[in-house]
Amino acid sequence: MSLHVRRTGPLATVQDRGRTGLAHLGVPRAGALDAPAAALANRLVGNGPDAAVVEVTFGGLELTADAGAWVAVTGAPVPVDVDGAARGHAGAAWLPSGSTLRLGTPREGVRSYVAVAGGVTVAPVLGSRSTDTLAWVGPPRLEPGAVLPVGPSTRGPAAHDTPRPPRPGPLRVRPGPRADWFAPGTFAAMCRAPYVVGEASDRVGMRLEGPRLERVREGELPSEGMVLGAVQVPPSGLPVVLLADHPPTGGYPVPAVVEEDDLWRCAQLRPGDLVRFTPA
Template sequence: MAATQQQPATAASAAMLTGIRAAGDRAILVELSSLDAVLSLQSQLTAHPQPGQVDVIAAAGTVLITADSPHALQALAAHVRSLDLEAPVEAESTLVTIEVVYDGDDLDEAAGLTGLGREGVVAAHTGQLWTAAFAGFAPGFAYLTGENSTLDVPRRRSPRTAVPAGAVALGGPYSAIYPRQSPGGWQLIGRTEAALWDLGRESPALIRPGDTVRFAAVRAQATVTRLQEASGITAGLAPVEEPATAGLAVRKPGLQATIQDLGRPGYASLGVSSSGAMDRGALRRANRLVGNPEGDAGIEILFGGLELEALTDQVLALTGANVPLEVTPSEDTKQRTTAVRHPACDAPFALLAGERLTVGTPTAGLRAYLGVRGGLAGPAALGSRSTDTMSGLGPEALQAGTILPVGTPNPGSVVGNPEISPLPDKDQATVLRVVPGPRQDWFNGETLHNFLSQEWTVSPKSNRIGLRLDGQALSRSREGELASEGTVRGAVQVPPEGKPVLFLSDHPVTGGYPVIAVVVHADLDKAAQLPPGASVRFTAASPAEQHETPKESFHA
């Protein structure tokens, strides 16, 4: 980031900013010398958002900042350099009291590691105030810092595959509460019934960055109270939905069909990824074809198999993967149409009440997108109807019998002309352009060459969280582990086994493996159409290519 910047207010503030690393073409990773500097930067950017700023993700020693364009990112980098990182934190603070039953599976282990004994651990945990420094890992998960280091214990050597929701835990200098069942390696010392994440609240996260937490030991069922200050959070009603009609019924859901729009950016500080359609260009095309705004919700269909029945007359369009379509008339519709029809992809078509649409197996690509004139309606979570398979936000995957409400088309909207939907060629490797990752210095030149020179194979273990790639394992040039820090869609992480993982729509907000490269924004939709067994090759993007808008093409 070579923009001209103002100088920080003091030399001490300048020393707190130890580096700014590119994290793709729309994000930077700011390295800071202390948690206080992290919280100061996060606070200032949250209180005074800059043009183009999307997400600010704080971690122990870094802040990841994402933007909506490369130009906005350059301005953000310059702004960060100008800030006084000694400035006090401006975050609102609410006191949250959590009642805990201290009977965790690792309480004895923590007692031995600290030398405090069981009662001493409980006394130390309840006898100090904790501050929510930052969020991550999962919606509602907050990293809490204490007033002293008496409970600083290492994580378990072997993580559990499932930690129950409500588990109260210690990990390094932090304490936290698991908001839902998930894998985890922290030391479990107790449990609570507190609802850490509830979309029925105006603020879904019970504990937000900047809040103060007090733990209280109880013998019976644990409960929670939240003491509100003048700036506290009050309960709110869910927004009223616009009028909609029951438009479609799911008869067969196929392998996986989910409702998706363009996602919910801006909530990463609460542990919520943007999610949304994997192939966003395909969803936009489907909406254009039926006369919708590009961000309306449609159906993402994995590997075909979806069967829908129209409850009222509908106008549809299917884009993305190349799939055969079949419309079968019912007895009630034979007066209007008598023959089985095979509509074309990438063009609008009618589905009359009573007719059934069957989406076949793709002949090219992997995911298809069904746009419905008026857009799919129903409740929204944090401003989006997208299904997030990792966090559990949004509607569940479609099941047989699901009724899909359809909204009212905008007055004056018209259907679009057919559009070509380019797809990867199964006979050659799909090329994804990358920029250096923020932790490329964890790998030597030979490893970087191997990463770019070989063809990788998409593993069957891939999903909406990310593409797992098989090939010659990559080795690190550094020992030890990386502290968790913010991640972006398109980041290529390298776990200890050396097999890269390309993060996609439902990726975790933070990660602890070094990122060797980041796929440029313009190429991200390509990965959504890569089936298991497909070949992928990475190539370095030129400076001009890093500033491209997304193009609907698949091969360099």
Template structure:
């Protein structure tokens, strides 16, 4: 069983749970940015917890099935069409051999996830099929004409988990980071309730926030290890949230950490979207 990529869109990659445990060698974890959406897609097609899925970015993707296959699309809201006919988003769909599947541009959010029954049988690198867009470890970004092998489908899917409805104004909860003492007096309290816009140069490496300057003490420090969700504060005073493809080290103070439950939110924030920070 296989699927051909007809049009990969602006950026489509393979992602699974990533490759934790290699940071000491300078290898980022990578993996699906919206972990909840990717997990739901896998469950809808009866997949294993670490099956590789396709992660699209804003513009969608066009695929053609080599044989009949069951797929599901989750994440960013988008139109899904099979041979020109609209099908459901967030539901398993079985398509015939030779079907053209169009995952349209994201209407809201940024990243959609496409899971196939049996998963995508790419060659793992350091135990993962995830694409790291900073170091380009793992499979390359998807390209037109590429053929993806599918594994053998497993059992019929379980009922999907309950859908989480996010608040109208996204909220990102913070806790103090290891270098919170680099913040100027009163800066931590001032962050609570502050609104920031997502900067245009945000990507899988980091979510850059644009808004009120956060004051910190002058000076630099030696490079230190980074973790996903670390909030680094450069001299500009504009926070940067490190995401799945973050570099292993950084030289600016990590003044905060994003709550793990809010990291999926970071995957779906578009440039210009506003987010409220909470430190309480």
């Protein structure tokens, strides 16, 4: 079967768990920004953990099925309907042949995930079906008229009582490798300061606005490897949390790194949302 894209909203891409192990070749990781939400969507429709899903930014996606299939929507809560009939969030729903699945605008959060039983089976590139929005490796961003092939379903849908454990409060961070490029006490000061998510944030990085971090070393840092969650500080002094599509290397100093288990929260923070850090 196939899913036919009618509308996409601001941005819709195909994502799986990303192309890991290629950073030494200069290839970004990509993959679903909210990995727990994408994994839950796959479990709900009986897919394995490596199945590709559609990541939808700020809703607006419409897909028409040419054969019946189970689908599930997770992540940012959005109104979901099939041919105008409301369907639930974070549960499996039957999408009959010829019917259209529609996602509205999320009430909170940013990114929703649509899984279909059998998984989206666009051709993999370097071992992954993920779209990398930095270098545009992998399948292109979805546009109206695109056709998404779907693999055979091997298991039926299953209920999963696996709500995401809430973790309100600050993002946990550990000290980074370049504390000596900043004034003494910078890590502690960053953990006390309020920041706001900037409008320019995307899948590459969450750009923050707020108190500037003071550098005490001038000049350029030789480009070095960057990990997911690294908090880079460009010459502006404003931190940038590197996300799934970040470049494998960078030349700005890193005073802190966000805990991996908290990164999904960065995927759901909107421009204008308050961000605080705390030592891990």
